[in-house]
Amino acid sequence: MPAITHAPVMRVLEREWVVWRRLWRGSVFSYVVAPVLYLAAMGLGLGDLVQKGTGDVAGVSYLDFVTPGLMAASAVMMAAGESLWPVMAGVKWMGTYHAAVSTPIESDDVYIGTLLWTGVRTLLSATIFLAIAAVLGGVPSLWGVAAIPAAVLGALAISAPMVAWAVTQESDGPFAVVMRIVVFPLFLFSGTFFPVSRLPDAIEWIAFLSPLWHAVELCRGATTGGAAGANTLGAVVLHVVVLGTWIAVGVYFGVRTFRRVLTQ
């Protein structure tokens, strides 16, 4: 990745920042209000039913179990949405990508800059989420801070391949389908709301491919201080390697698809 060391990629990041600085108010709901609502409904409301039912899940209370799941899911889902329609806007609807490459900025810079921006936003949203969750009592361990980079890693792992693919599309028609048959099932079956071991074996393999599952396990290991989720060095390394692989594969294709589409 030669682009990162050069300045042009920072110009791409700066452009996103300038736009966001004017529009950030719209994200207050998804950054602050939505986490409170989801944690209250799933962690406390549904959690109460679970405590009366099976009791603890995977050795921790349901609130402690679902909090890191929701944290990782919110980062990954937000990144997935940001990796489709805004990319179409950049390459077709508004043409900002073409505007960028008509300057000394190269197609690689546009791709890497887009990813970095997703990283920055996820860093912010995950930090806010963790703080709110801690206030609501869903983060029993100080190790929880390590869940922030885990959530960012998960967001990049889904964003890198999706952005690489989205830029090649002629219209946004397939996006709704991808959200429905790829992204949405990941949300429901990646160990967010219940352990994947409860799934039929045939479906369980989806979870092992899912970047979200690996991010959830890392976050869960962190916020519970190793009581659940990834709690051995081997497990942590494995999850990080899988997420890193998704990012690497995404970047490999992304650099190429962006070059093909933007330099014609």
Place this chain on the structure above:
Amino acid sequence: MTAVATPRRPARATVLARLVPGGVGRGSWRVVERNGVAYSRQWYVFLTGFLEPALYLLSIGIGVGGLVGKIPVGGGQSVSYKEFVAPGLMAAAAMNGAVLDTTFNFFLKFKYAHTFDAMLATPLRVADVAVGETTWALLRGALYSTVFLLTMLVFGLVESWWAILAIPGGLLIGFAFAGAGIMGTTFMRSWLDFDFVNLAIIPMFLFSAVFFPITQYPDVVATIVRLTPLYQGVVLERAFVLGDVSWILLVHAAYLFVMGAVCLRIATNRLAPLLQP
């Protein structure tokens, strides 16, 4: 040949048509027809939507349900969590579908694609557009409700024949939220205002007895939840699917019907000056 000889019958007034001022003829059906043709190119988007109920029921119903014990549903009865949550999810799906169609999609046609300006350049009137778009949202909703019910049947979650009524129940929920969606959209200035849509929908989705009974709330909160439109829909669908039917359901149904009718009327009145200044 006979079709040519048949004299044109006067437009049939539907119940929906009487609710909006000016009277509505066949024009609204032209709007429905137009949407049908436009969407027929995206049939695969429709088709993937049919998977959604199965995914929800597998994940929340069976996955989460395995962690939760029996849920009391009144009258000393209790049911398994998957039986409890399935009709709730069905009601929520009817709401989400109607809102999506009448806010995001409606706004896109209204402000950007200028679809309505094009429609009004023909003999169609504003009321035709409002009623036509609502009818379209309802037809889609009916299709999805039917698929949802069939999926529940396959999962063994349907308790009685009353469950058939969950389809018109879903339609009523769709009508109420479609009316509210179109009315709300007439107040929207830009895409940024759509955060208000999420602000209204997500709390209702999470707290209107879809996922857990309102007996878990303090009294004040429970009373507030009882007043929300989605709660009416959840009560209705759950009663039908579990076969626990009583006259009180008419009150919930009336709430949804009046909400849809009033909103649609306001929407039509507001749309007229917006579309024909």
